[in-house]
Amino acid sequence: MVCYLESWAVYRPGKGSFDVEDVDPKICSHLIFAFAGLGSNSKIKVLDPWHELCKDYGECAYNRFTALKEKNSALVTTLAIGGWNEGSTKYSNMAMDPAKRKTFIDSSIALCKDHKFDGLDLDWEYPSMRGGKPQDKQNFATLLLEMSDSLHSNGMILTAAVSAGKDKIDGGYDVPKMAQALDIMNLMTYDLHGDWEPFVHHQSGLYPYPDDTGDNKNLNVDFAVNYWMEKGMPSSKIALGVPLYGRCWTLDDASKTDYYSPASQPGEAGPWTEEPGMWGYNEICYAQTTHPDQWTIKTAPGMNEPYAYRGRLWCSYENHTSVAIKASYAKEHNLAGMMVWSIDTDDFRGDCNARPYDLIKTMVETFSGGIITVPPPPPTTTRDPSAPTEPTTSTTTTTTTTVKPPPDDVCTEPGNNADPNDCTHYYECAPNGSGGYDATEEKCPAGTLFSPTNHLCDWAKTVCAEGNVCVNDCA
Numbered sequence: 001m002v003c004y005l006e007s008w009a010v011y012r013p014g015k016g017s018f019d020v021e022d023v024d025p026k027i028c029s030h031l032i033f034a035f036a037g038l039g040s041n042s043k044i045k046v047l048d049p050w051h052e053l054c055k056d057y058g059e060c061a062y063n064r065f066t067a068l069k070e071k072n073s074a075l076v077t078t079l080a081i082g083g084w085n086e087g088s089t090k091y092s093n094m095a096m097d098p099a100k101r102k103t104f105i106d107s108s109i110a111l112c113k114d115h116k117f118d119g120l121d122l123d124w125e126y127p128s129m130r131g132g133k134p135q136d137k138q139n140f141a142t143l144l145l146e147m148s149d150s151l152h153s154n155g156m157i158l159t160a161a162v163s164a165g166k167d168k169i170d171g172g173y174d175v176p177k178m179a180q181a182l183d184i185m186n187l188m189t190y191d192l193h194g195d196w197e198p199f200v201h202h203q204s205g206l207y208p209y210p211d212d213t214g215d216n217k218n219l220n221v222d223f224a225v226n227y228w229m230e231k232g233m234p235s236s237k238i239a240l241g242v243p244l245y246g247r248c249w250t251l252d253d254a255s256k257t258d259y260y261s262p263a264s265q266p267g268e269a270g271p272w273t274e275e276p277g278m279w280g281y282n283e284i285c286y287a288q289t290t291h292p293d294q295w296t297i298k299t300a301p302g303m304n305e306p307y308a309y310r311g312r313l314w315c316s317y318e319n320h321t322s323v324a325i326k327a328s329y330a331k332e333h334n335l336a337g338m339m340v341w342s343i344d345t346d347d348f349r350g351d352c353n354a355r356p357y358d359l360i361k362t363m364v365e366t367f368s369g370g371i372i373t374v375p376p377p378p379p380t381t382t383r384d385p386s387a388p389t390e391p392t393t394s395t396t397t398t399t400t401t402t403v404k405p406p407p408d409d410v411c412t413e414p415g416n417n418a419d420p421n422d423c424t425h426y427y428e429c430a431p432n433g434s435g436g437y438d439a440t441e442e443k444c445p446a447g448t449l450f451s452p453t454n455h456l457c458d459w460a461k462t463v464c465a466e467g468n469v470c471v472n473d474c475a
């Protein structure tokens with residue numbers, strides 16, 4: 001049971017606030033601290049020094065995290081490097097240069113030793129994408145092999161978080177070499193759908209939805225697991241990722257709630273995670289428990305995972321039943337185990353289940369024994385051929401922003417920024433930690449344009465209907 005911790009969960013308000021000592025050290029085999037970054041000198045970089053380090057009266061989160069082993073001697077505590085906000089370009093530049101790779105690896109191992117981490121988790125999102133280059137595929141494999149050698153000779157482990165998307169697997173991953181380098185591969189089988197698409201769907205369906213067509217048929221857990229194994233990743237190295245959060249939209253029409261119903265806006269932010277487009281499982285279950293009358297909870301035909309809506313807010317998420325099915329699936333496929341993003345959004349206080357951490361505990365119990373039968377995949381039907389084909393977009397992981405640098409040429413704020421002269425693309429702007437931004441250009445999928453109002457790619461006709469925007473592209 002691999003559990004990521006979002007270190008910034010400590011800054012959440014009220015019942016959402018989660019610090020290192022809120023971790024139950026007995027329920028996960030591997031705990032991963034997210035994230036460290038990559039500095040311009042090619043060395044690993046501490047991203048929140050005051051919270052993570054002890055110096056200058058800091059909060060010592062790294063040391064407190066690895067000290068959790070005192071309560072469970074079998075626990076493995078590692079440090080993740082990368083994540084969505086770090087972008088891809090820096091990693092691409094480091095991985096192509098043998099000297100920079102060595103600097104990166106040596107500095108990372110030194111940081112691990114200083115804080116008693118048991119190894120590293122590389123979370124480069126993604127080789128050859130988002131400003132990366134085609135050679136990243138080989139350079140990433142080389143980097144992992146070198147990291148693996150150095151870490152192993154220091155008695156530490158190497159894992160990596162990898163995409164479940166076919167295009168990212170094809171473009172960025174030399175699977176046989178990765179299989180050689182990695183001790184465990186954390187498969188991010190979530191964010192398969194989200195508010196960057198103008199319709200609702202499940203972010204982590206085990207199987208395709210019967211109405212899926214084209215590329216959407218591949219955006220499910222079963223496809224990703226099989227595809228990785230087909231390419232050469234042994235099942236025994238794959239930890240199956242399960243999101244302990246929901247992906248949420250604002251429905252265009254509160255009466256249209258089935259999958260593929262139009263939803264051109266992200267869901268309103270949750271009360272504790274405070275980010276549009278996602279709610280922690282703890283927020284969803286608490287809201288449902290305290291106001292059961294406001295919510296409708298459903299499962300789509302042939303699917304195993306719940307979705308729920310309240311007015312125009314619509315979220316796809318996981319519950320006790322769906323995580324047990326996924327753990328059972330993992331066991332049937334001889335996978336290494338389960339992975340969660342992230343431990344801080346399980347029902348860690350036990351506010352809405354009979355016990356704290358019900359989702360993680362349920363996966364452990366199912367995987368290690370009480371197997372339940374995995375339902376078969378639904379039959380695929382062909383329906384309404386006039387339905388629009390869906391744009392394929394990149395998947396995201398959770399983003400956070402603590403500081404807001406001043407505007408530069410293409411970035412005025414963190415997140416997705418429009419180019420007022422060209423709506424076929426946009427810039428993804430992440431604060432670079434020293435007062436500026438790292439900007440990555442992203443193209444909108446065919447048939448869509450970037451909406452400067454909603455900050456996402458939406459159907460061209462919807463964006464053009466917003467009025468006085470994208471005039472060059474709407475002619």
Ligand SMILES: *[C@@H]1O[C@H](CO)[C@@H](O)[C@H](O)[C@H]1NC(C)=O
Binds near residue numbers: 298299321322
């Ligand atoms: C989980 O959601 C499903 C719908 O997908 C529902 O049938 C099931 O009862 C829910 N499980 C629990 C424990 O609430």
Ligand SMILES: *[C@@H]1O[C@H](CO)[C@@H](O)[C@H](O)[C@H]1NC(C)=O
Binds near residue numbers: 435436437
């Ligand atoms: C961050 O951006 C600022 C402003 O563009 C720049 O001066 C600085 O060198 C950048 N820092 C890094 C680490 O890239």
